[in-house]
Amino acid sequence: MSFRRDTLTKPIFSWARGVLPAMSDTEREALEAGDVWWDADLFTGNPDWSKLLKVPQATLTEEERAFLNGPVDELCAMLDEWKIFWEWRDLPPDVWHFVKREKFFGMIIPKEFGGLGFSPYAHSEVVRKISTRSIAAAVTVMVPNSLGPGELLMHFGKKEQQQRWLPRLADGRDIPCFGLTSPEAGSDAASMVDTGIICKGTFEGQEVLGLKLNWHKRYITLGPVATLLGLAFKAYDPDHLVGDQEELGISVALIPTNLPGVEIGKRHLPSMQVFQNGPNWGRDVFIPLDYVIGGQARLGQGWKMLMTALAAGRGISLPSLSAAGAAYAARTTGAYARIREQFGISISKFEGVEEPLARIVATAYQLEAARRLTCAALNTGIHPAVISGIMKLHATERMRTAVDDAMDIHGGKAVIDGPQNYLGNLHRAVPVGITVEGANILTRNLIVFGQGAIRAHPYLLDEMNALADADRERGLTAFDKVFWKHVGHSFETLLRAFGRSWSFGVFALAPDAGDARPFYRQLSRYSAAFALCADMALLTLGGALKRKEMLSARFGDILSELYLLSAALKRWQDEGRQKEDFAALEWCMATGFRTIENRLAEILANLPNRFVAGMLKFVVQPFGARVLGPSDRVVHQCASLVLEPSAARDRLTPDLAYVDDDGGFARLERAFNLIAGTDAIARRMRAAHLSDWKDAVANGVITQAEGEQLAAAREAVTKVIEVDDFAPEALSPIYKKTGDVHQFFQELGEQRAAS
Structure with missing residues (x-):
């Protein structure tokens, strides 16, 4: 017996059980997918910076580096983005053959199954380089190594399934795709209506127990050319052939696309991008239960499998492409601004150009830093689910801003399409990244803080598990232990946030990081403020917080900034505190601090409990939001980093695909070096x-x-x-020459006169 438990904790426990919202199995599986990592430190309100700085840098093996400098460079030389987009509407046959032969589709598949066995960082580096040459090629290589049959088989497949399918996926004999999204289920993928009914049927001449599948999927990348379809569906057992349960839940199976009833081949055109993408259908397609990934035992576990795989994949593919896009925008825009003259001077001298150029440069610096840090975690086997969501959301959003800025600075040069336009297709591709793998609106408003508050919080998940325990006494005992730890932690956070906010963080512990030391102190200050405000919002709103999407989004923005700024500090330290790069770091910090302070002010202005909001304002923001962002001096210094050939410019834009041809990018690099010389x-x-x-x-x-x-x-x-121009008949199949037009109207007039 415990006096505290029975007298103090029990009433709180009973009240909390009554107000705790019910959690569906799909919600729980999504929340519990993956791991927590540095996000958990940030949620404590007192991050251990030594832990972050001790994280080993992600590096390539000699074999991985040789692949990047060999087959990847060779592939880039084969690619012509304009012809792919304008003439072929697909990768040419020799490129398809090459990526299969060189096992680009098997980068993540272990060597024992015929793959390359590359690390997440190597996978990221390959996607990054290819994407600066061709978006279509990058996506084609990216998808088989992300969420799909290969990864699911590696993690959840039976040994026989792995031995049968992985070698064929590794060498390209089978091209995979994964069917999740359907017309009825977009962002809410768990509401799919695609079905699999357990029944007996004939397969390859034998009667076996299997599934009769019916589905309609869309937006499926590689779908039109896939030979092996990974399919998510809801399994049902109305005749109780495998157990007592009728609704088994979401499951995942492998579907060879040559089976009767499978219809593929039609294509979508996503934002004028010509990578293979399209719908597919299945009508009464029968497969044996052995085709379920993991076999019969994995029926109903599909959502957990998908969320676990997504916890890693979402942190690699699109963040790699986005970091590359920002770096490419920085390199090309800096070079163009340097060589382009108007009003008798280089446009790089205009402050109106410097401001967006600095934003591009700092974005490239920060996204590359965050990509490397996330890959460092993935390389050690950690699958940081919340951080992967942060990376997908903010990498694609910030790339969008960087590319928009690049378009503005280039003006008409980037607007007129043709072989010499090195930015236009990247600009068109941006909405694709914003939309896929969880639309950014959904991710920002529901996922980052909604998942982070439960997974990364030091006590909340344990409290929720205790409250949900069917054994009330056991749950009460567990809740008693964790709840009072939470209370003590909250009081510590309150005092810490008060002290750091009123002293502007000057006494917060920080590593000896040279000129960057004040930045660590400020992040510690903001981490404490965030942790306190998050705790109070959870206390006062409870389960209603997930319906307060704008509040949740603001908390998510703060958590995201804390992670991205941590990554920038880690990069500056890892690269030897390069003095020339400090302007980019300073820009990131000033902009991030401004965002954090503004989001805190918005939270305090909109928190429903006004008494708590007033108390929090007194504690964490007594003087209001004070950070204005980067100074003009910092903007000027940051922009100048890409205006001359230098080691700093190369550090900011490393390992981009460069082919010495007559394309727009190669012309620009040559002109830039000649002008600088x-x-x-x-x-x-x-x-x-x-x-x-x-x-x-x-x-x-x-x-x-x-x-x-x-x-x-x-x-x-x-x-x-120079910009491209075209013969009229090259652009319009219904084009008529001037003489033909005159003759047409003359004949039309004669016909009307005759009638």
């Missing part, structure tokens, strides 16, 4: 008030060789600023 010559001419290099040679201002060097640079710039 002739800068001193151009300055001498400007000082002499001369614009014609021949006049400058005649007047002895520059030498003949220098003049020719300058002429070559100017010619290279002219090639870059």
